[in-house]
Amino acid sequence: MRPEDAAAIRDLPLFHDAREETFAELVRAGFLQRFPPGVVLINESDPADFLHVVVEGLVEMFATGAGRETTISIVRPVGVFILAAVLNDDVYLQSARTLEKSQVLMIPGETVRAAMAADPAFMHAIVTELARGYRRKVKEVKNQKLRTGAERLANWLLQEDAEAGGEGWVELGFEKRVLSSLLGMTPENLSRALATIRTHGVSVEGAIMRITDRQALLRFARPSPLIDQPE
Amino acid sequence: MRPEDAAAIRDLPLFHDAREETFAELVRAGFLQRFPPGVVLINESDPADFLHVVVEGLVEMFATGAGRETTISIVRPVGVFILAAVLNDDVYLQSARTLEKSQVLMIPGETVRAAMAADPAFMHAIVTELARGYRRKVKEVKNQKLRTGAERLANWLLQEDAEAGGEGWVELGFEKRVLSSLLGMTPENLSRALATIRTHGVSVEGAIMRITDRQALLRFARPSPLIDQPE
């Protein structure tokens, strides 16, 4: 692993307050793996053997049920996934696949649990991270139950734009079919939702979406901090 | 507070492993409050001042957005709510109201955070509880995104029955409008979903639902442990 990658991981809220030796042990025990796009890293219902840290690339978390499949989240560098399954030593509830060529640090679950038991500051950071993750999921449930597809899309665009600096444009980093699944709709429905928000201050050219009239988009999306503010 | 109530709280996974003095301090600092039905206990967007423990009665967690309202969960005795908001010292994402005459133990957030910092076993229990809560929410997202309303109802009934001992019948402990909101649909739609599952091995008389043909219901519901198994 490159030194700057280790530094970036160290900067994560989850690891930032851990003791030096805790972090060293976690990294020592971990494997840094490279994967091509489209590789399934973990499979729901498998035992959670490793905590995963996306160092480079892009990972899609998804799940199946009732004969269908849905995207739960997209993990960008530097991000952690399936912390909860590892801590409770349980099976995965979600699968993961690479959307791009990716580098992933895999830390054995046993090492994570031992580090937590040995380092109170690390355990405290885990509490904060889990609480944030929980609140993110509550927001997802609210988003899903309270809004129509077009509303979810409009608010997603506003969030992405804000995260990218609020310059009024967003480049989609993955296929639209993935976005449609993340937003809880079919690809066809996403196309129609895009057509809908075009009449509310948005222009779309391929993977680039521009906010041409923010007031109009805000009027349509009606964002709420209790759903849309990043946790 | 009655001794048996204190004992019941002590038995919760969240408190079971805490040191005796930690638990004593949490209970000492807490207020045991009685509320009539229909009282709003907490309001989303308010600062999370207290951890709440339902000692008796029934509490509905709900949230608003996009001009609508939805039920997030029902908390029965003995259950804890809004742990995550208290730990991160943030605002509530959900509101809470009593559905029945209820008794609620309210523990100041500062006390909970101090107890966590002072008692590693308590902090460890918090990690486990948060991880379970997180996984419950992941399951809720999957349930909501992957299933139709009637499927959610069928699986809810199977779950309730299993929790009640698997005897093939369930008495709804609250209004159907609340159930419809919990399942993410309108009351009218719930009536129709009930009509649908009547053709799949269920009979409904008022608040009592009977599973008359479990095989048929299972065939329709297609339950999955990764969505329906209690966390």
Added chain:
DNA sequence: CTTTACGATTGACATTTATCAATTCATGCC
């Protein structure tokens, strides 16, 4: 006992979303 209130149900209809098929568009490959 009657009245009243309110939740639950039903019917009619509108909106939202999904499905299936056909077509267009973009991209990599030869």
Added chain:
DNA sequence: GGCATGAATTGATAAATGTCAATCGTAAAG
């Protein structure tokens, strides 16, 4: 450049869900 592949879009239709209004049922209040 031309072709092949797969994603994205569009159209037609069906299914699921929501809305509005009317009715039914039940339980509390007088």
